[in-house]
Amino acid sequence: MMYAWSLGRFRWWKRPRHWFYWMLGWGKAMKDRRKYGVIGRHISHSLSPELHGIFARYTRPYDYERLDLEEHELEGVIRNTEYSGFNVTSPYKRAVIPFLDELTPEAEALQAVNTIRRLSNGRLVGHNTDVYGFEKLAKEKRIRGRKVLVLGTGGASSAICQALRNLGAKEIIRVSRNRRPEPDCCTYDELNRHPDAQVIVNSTPVGMYPNNGHSPLDGCSVKWTDFQQLETALDAIYNPYRTKFLMDAEEAGAEVESGLAMLVYQGLRSAQIWGEVPRSGKGRRIVAEQTRGENGRKKEKKKRSIPVDLGREAMKSLLRKQLNITVIGMPGSGKSSISRQVAIRTGRTFVDLDREINKIYGMTSGEMIRQYGEDYFRERESATLKKYCRGNGMVISTGGGIVVREENWPVLRENSLVVYLDRPLHQLAKKDRPMTAALGVEELYRQRGWKYEKVANLVISNNREFGLREKEKKKANAKIRHQNYYMEDIRRFANQVKRRVAKHINESINR
Ligand SMILES: Nc1ncnc2c1ncn2[C@@H]1O[C@H](COP(=O)(O)OP(=O)(O)OP(=O)(O)O)[C@@H](O)[C@H]1O
Ligand SMILES: O=C(O)C1=C[C@@H](O)[C@@H](O)[C@H](O)C1
Ligand SMILES: [Mg+2]
The missing domain is CATH 3.40.50.300 (P-loop containing nucleotide triphosphate hydrolases)
Known part of the structure; x- marks a missing residue:
């Protein structure tokens, strides 16, 4: 009834010009709404679409899709100009590099890309925000001066090792299934050489949804209790929230942390690179929300500012959902x-x-x-x-x-x-x-x-x-x-x- 009244007062049938402008504005808003996606294989576990949905609530809206691709489909999707950018996850962090025009020094050094931005001139730039994500996850843990074991030697592992170096780790040993020539690597069978490890990080996908309930240390001759000086265990996996790896470590008395913070902060940095979320500090965008006035007739604009720590807010929302x-x-x-x-x-x-x-x-x-x-x-x-x-x-x-x-x-x-x-x-x-x-x-x-x-x-x-x-x-x-x-x-x-x-x-x- 009220609605009919307000439309009646507006006399929309007498205002074709308004219609025209409204359509124009709507069209422009739809055109300006940019689209992104996460590229990977078997990524039903990925919470990136939900995460960016949360960011989009605080900033201007943007679309975000899960793109489960075979390797031969990569080039076509990356070159599709409908997308303004991508996140890239396992197993394509290295495979996407040949399709890009430029890499940031960090992505170049790691030879791993998890964020792609399409510039206005069409050039594709590869970034790595995993290092930042892991630094945020491990920032409050005791890493400086510690000996760290990193399980896994893939794309995520190189970013995690870089972050650990930035955080001042004393020694980093990478653990792989196959013997590798590098002096800082060992196999799972050789883990007993490192009983003095203080931090253990899982960068493998073992135990990730839908293959829950497994740990990369299952079947290993070394037991959690053999790490006498163990203080902390960190996981890059965030789905499930508590992996078997983390629960075993907790049982052995370690302080543990899931990979959710890493996901959230690498995603936040990606959204900042794409220009969807303002960088921290000055220039925070105030988001105007259209709300109906109390009497139901008048529309008023309510302003909502982006929280100082948008990552923390997103973590809460995501965890409540997950x-x-x-x-x-x-x-x-x-x-x-x-x-x-x-x-x-x-x-x-x-x-x-x-x-x-x-x-x-x-x-x-x-x-x-x-x-x-x-x-x-x-x-x-x-x-x-x-x-x-x-x-x-x-x-x-x-x-x-x-x-x-x-x-x-x-x-x-x-x-x-x-x-x-x-x-x-x-x-x-x-x-x-x-x-x-x-x-x-x-x-x-x-x-x-x-x-x-x-x-x-x-x-x-x-x-x-x-x-x-x-x-x-x-x-x-x-x-x-x-x-x-x-x-x-x-x-x-x-x-x-x-x-x-x-x-x-x-x-x-x-x-
Ligand atoms: N606070 C309460 N006041 C009154 N009735 C209650 C209250 N809490 C539960 N009930 C009643 O107790 C009965 C048993 O509840 P319900 O079947 O949900 O229990 P349950 O824990 O699922 O049992 P089970 O372990 O057998 O599955 C129901 O009839 C329910 O309405
Ligand atoms: O699960 C996901 O959606 C992601 C995980 C990490 O690999 C990230 O580097 C990637 O950007 C997104
Ligand atoms: Mg019941």
């Missing part, structure tokens, strides 16, 4: 019902592992346990967990026994913020829960309680009774009202969970 929210807790503690509401409130996909098992194997968890025994069920439960937890940005409700097998713990944690829904034992739902029936709720908690606490990143108490309004119960239509209140309470609780999760993620980046 991580799954995986809910664990005792049988009947409300995992399924509450997780579903959290998924609705956060616009995420909801997965109930018990329901998925039911769909795949054609019987409920309870029926499977009763018919074939607990072990048979746990095998299938672990396989289903692995399948879903490697994805991104879902809400996953698990079965109460998911923590029983320790092999599930790293799977739960690798790409999820694990929330333990803690409900007092006397309030747990007990109907149709075979394990509760067999052992009794106290014994079950004695066996599992500490495991939930160990695996969880965040504990949230579900100790209220949803829907209970004592006064209302006395009234005639109490049942309907109770139902309404139940939904109201559960939605409110889901909102609380959503806020706690966002706060936890922000704090983990700010620390």
